[in-house]
Amino acid sequence: MEAKTIVITGASDGIGAEAARQLHHHGHQVVVVGRSASKTNAVGDELGVDRHIADFSRLADVRRLAADLRAARPRIDVLANNAGGIFGDRTKTGDGFDLTFQVNHLAPFLLTHLLLDVLTTSGASVIQTSSAGARLFGNVALDDLEHDRDFTPQRAYGTAKLDNILFTQELHRRFHDRGISAAAFHPGTVASNFASSSGNFVQRVYGSRLTRLLMSTPQKAAGQLVWLAEGRPGTDWESGVYYERRKPAKRIHPQTRDSNVARQLWDESMHLLKLPRG
Template sequence: MEQSQSGSMADRTVLITGSTAGIGKATAVGLATMGARVLIIGRDRVRTENTASEILAIGGGPVELFVADMSLQAEVRRLAGEVLQRHARIDVLINNVGGYWNTRHVTPDGLEHTFALNHLAPFLLTNLLLESLKQSAAGRVVTVSSNAQAMGRIDFDDLQGERSYSGARAYNQSKLANVLFTYELARRLQTTSVTANAVHPGLVSTAFGAGDPGRAQRLFVPVLRPFMKSPAQGAATSIHLASAPDLDQMTGRYFAKSKPTRSSKRSYDTLVAARLWEVSADLVGLTAPAANA
């Protein structure tokens, strides 16, 4: 992390999804040690409690834990409700949760798992927490994408992979959706104090995708692992975007190695972004355009 460019996070409340392992956990640790009140989210209560204890043991700021399966819309709504009961103001939301499945899985909501967790969960949670983010003098939404977005394409005729499914294709699409969502959110929030940016963390050595890996992952990850970033290195850009004081006005950008860079040509298609927003709002049951300021 570039400490010289990052500010103190004392009195700042940060919510991080997928924060019991890998990049998310490293992000929570990093921001907590900078003084932030960290709200950590995990699926498993024991792992989430253990993560909270670890952060407190290293002298981190206040930690609160919430348990939710982010692939389920009812759980996302419950989570948002519980957070809002405790906190009228959220300063930073880091949409970190994500996954990869080589075979097609359907959630109880009837949605393809990759699309539901990687895109619809952050889309819904962000919209539900927007009013609390607007209470911050400089609210920030940071969404973790990947350079896989460069290989992604939004297939509106088969968003959920019902006709033809590929784990890689579903993942790439979801990561492009993260960037399109970020840019559209930034446009909708341009008259507010809330910024929205996306992150490429780099190739990081975690257990990501280990539950249902594709052939390429099985073959190449063991070979590449010695050259991958550590979770702490992978978290550096998310931490920078959450904490750097000079980024209060920076919005609608894609960051890698803590610097803004260009994302794929498809990610700048405003018509696709607007259509994806409307389709996503319909899939999660948002009746009002919550992000319109």
């Protein structure tokens, strides 16, 4: 298998760290990105790979990360937008956005956008870690993307994960003919530090000893990210598709069937981030 350069965000813990380990073991050049300096450096030191510290609740960090990656990596074969999470009470970031919306959607959208020329030149795959929560809790209201009117932590998270799928579809529509492939996937219910700061019932569920016995391990859940990262788009998986258990999901949110929603979400994200439209 030809070695790839693979950038993984949210790689300081959980499935991101496990995917980094497996991909490094398979001979790929892995670059790990994480919010926690101590945890990210620990993974980087363990594997002997490059690492970058970036907090996605600060868009300035995302812009700095993109600049650093561009300077260090003229080729990126895979960008795995894995960072994300469910949080507690409604919180605004310093950039003025809901924390869940920014960390799960706007930040990876911005990072991908700022790396587009590198990704297109590389013929890269862009992978989004989404969730079945998109189908269960998500709903994109284009006039209320941050759920100002009806916020709950799980609703905000479900919608952000739905945003990931819609972003995948629109990225495919706009850039597949320029060389980019895109996929989103549900990793399963994983026994990790996910939801550890949510402060709600989701945290209690994920923290339950009994529940964790029934969950997938990060090692197993990372296998799907590894499969997409190593796979050949068009042969092993199809671009623009949301996967569960390495197969196109059978149950999907109705809004993922509406290309206008994906297109308008893209345009509104560009507007919120003040990105030039070209």
